[in-house]
Structure formats: structure tokens, C-alpha cells
Amino acid sequence: MRGTSIQRNGRRIRESYGDRLFLSGVYIVLTIILMAVLYPLIYIVSSSFSDPLAVSSGRVWLWPVDFTLLGYKAVLSNPQILIGYGNSLFYALFGTLISVTLTVVFAYPLSRKSFFGRNFLMFFITFTMLFSGGLIPTYLIVKAFGMLDTRWALLIPGAIGVWQVIVARTFFQASIPDELAEASEIDGCSDLRFMWSVVVPLSKPIIAVLCLMYAVGQWNAYFDALIYLKSQNLYPLQLVLRSILILNNSISSNIDVADLLRRQALADLMKYSLIVVASLPVLIIYPFIQRHFTQGMLIGSVKG
Numbered sequence: 001m002r003g004t005s006i007q008r009n010g011r012r013i014r015e016s017y018g019d020r021l022f023l024s025g026v027y028i029v030l031t032i033i034l035m036a037v038l039y040p041l042i043y044i045v046s047s048s049f050s051d052p053l054a055v056s057s058g059r060v061w062l063w064p065v066d067f068t069l070l071g072y073k074a075v076l077s078n079p080q081i082l083i084g085y086g087n088s089l090f091y092a093l094f095g096t097l098i099s100v101t102l103t104v105v106f107a108y109p110l111s112r113k114s115f116f117g118r119n120f121l122m123f124f125i126t127f128t129m130l131f132s133g134g135l136i137p138t139y140l141i142v143k144a145f146g147m148l149d150t151r152w153a154l155l156i157p158g159a160i161g162v163w164q165v166i167v168a169r170t171f172f173q174a175s176i177p178d179e180l181a182e183a184s185e186i187d188g189c190s191d192l193r194f195m196w197s198v199v200v201p202l203s204k205p206i207i208a209v210l211c212l213m214y215a216v217g218q219w220n221a222y223f224d225a226l227i228y229l230k231s232q233n234l235y236p237l238q239l240v241l242r243s244i245l246i247l248n249n250s251i252s253s254n255i256d257v258a259d260l261l262r263r264q265a266l267a268d269l270m271k272y273s274l275i276v277v278a279s280l281p282v283l284i285i286y287p288f289i290q291r292h293f294t295q296g297m298l299i300g301s302v303k304g
Contacts, residue, residue, distance in 0.1 A: 018168060047272040048072070052265035055272070071273030074266060081277075084240030088219055089237055089281075095155045099164075100210045104204035106163045108199055111182065129162045131257040142228060152163075153228035154221070154236070160219075164210055171206040172199070216282055241274045271295070 019164075042062060047055050059065050074083055109115045110122060126299070132138075138157060147153040176199055184194045197272035200207070222238035229235060234244075 016087035038255050046273050048227050048276045051268040055266045056265040071269040074270055075273045075277055078244065080232065080240050084235055087234060088237040092155050092215050092218040096211055096214040098155055099159045099214040100207060102160050103168055103210055106160060107170050108195060112171045113178060125162050135199035138213060139227060148228055149230045149234070151234060154224050158224065164213055167208055168210060171203065175202060212286070219282060237278055241278060245271060
């Protein structure tokens, strides 16, 4: 139904007044929601390119005021940020690789009816969504395995997400028929060969979904690094940005008022520049896998 009429059997039928009123209301509501979501993003980007005094005084509303790259220069001139960027790329890349591999290997057997004990295992892993050991026991386990202050502390403890396992399992149940596995078994195909040669190529949509979920989670994570890491050379970008913001917002009694206002204005500008810098990789990656993401979520969603 488009516009104010529809086409049927070569004849134009006018929509009723109620239908036009309903569609107008839908468009108005969607426009309001779009503006509510879009304006903060535009404001952040505009503020990151504006003069520090314009940002701190609240003169930035929609477009940059007194265009400048001072915020980005201040951010990128910090060597710790470049180190954090490299660390976050490492954690996102290898963490996603480990998590997706373990999730697929774990979820596919649970999707097969012939797998003994799959219902018990599903209950067991679903139970962990509601109850966990807590922060202190998890910390003690990480310490016992010697992963404190190492990269493994950010890659292994949260490698498998229960929700991702459920989504992947549902996808395999809906997309990989048992007859296909039986036919490959008759032809002498082993389970590992079947998974690598058949399951993985047919599961590109759900793999794209899992990659995006895990990559975004790894890129935005900072709490585990805050708990497990001590060496600043291992800090991910989010933790580096947090440290910079806290440092810039700290107030010293030995600084005069003019210098304090200048630092505060620069801190406000850096805050928006840091948001843009930290969000840029995810914004670049998402358009390339958006089609697979939508398809995988529709097929892999939990069915009633």
C-alpha cells in the first residue's frame, strides 16, 4: 500500500481516509524515532570537528562551529592510543576467531537429534545465562590458570556466549537437514570433514552474525581488561580512552583558572573525538556484513 491509492486489476482504488490517517501517523512516528536516533550521532561528529570553546560553551547544535582537527590531533598524538588501537584489533580479530570456532563446534552437535545428552547440555548452558559463579570465583580461576596480565585473559574466559550458541544451534537445525549428514556418512565422510566441507559453507549467514556479535563485544569490552590487566601495553583501546578521560577530568588545585578552563574545553572536545575514533572500525565493517547479519538473525532466531 503506497501513497493514497492501490492498483488492482488495472484499476486504481483510492485508500480510505482512515488508512491515509494511519499511514501518516506511522510516517510521523518513524520520522521522530529516526531523528531521535540520528541527532545524537550528528551532534557527536559535529562536536568532534568544532572548536573546544564552542563545544564547552554549548554553541554546537547541528553543524561544526569553527571547524578544527585539534581534537583528533590531541587524540592521535598520544602513543598509548595507537598501542590501544593495535591491542583492540588483536583482541577483536583473534577473540572473534576463537569464539566463532568454539561456538560453531559446540552448537552444531547440539543441533543433531542423534547426539546423546544434547537436551541436558542445552539445559546446562542455558542455566548459566541465569546464574554464574560471580566475579571473584572467575577471577580466581583466571589467576589459577596463570592468565592474569596476559592477552589470554581477554580471549579465553568469555570465549563462548550462551546466546550465540542458541542462535547458531537453531540455525543448524533449520538449515542443515539430518538427511544431508546421513548421505555424507554413507559416502564415507567423517564428522570433521562434513563440518568443514558442508556445514561451514552453508552457514555463512550465521557465521557473519557471530563474527559481528563477538567482534563488537571484543571491541567495546573494557571491564575484563580493567580487572585482569596491569600492564598498560596490553590495554585495549576502550580502557585507554577511559584512562585519558579520567585524567583530563581530574582537577588540580595548582592550576590557574584560565588553564583549567582550557583543559576542560579540550577534555570536552577529546571526549567526542574519542567516541568517533573508537566507533569508526565497527561502522566501517557493518555495511559489508549487514545483508548476512539480517539473514542469519531471521533464520537463526529462536522459533516458538
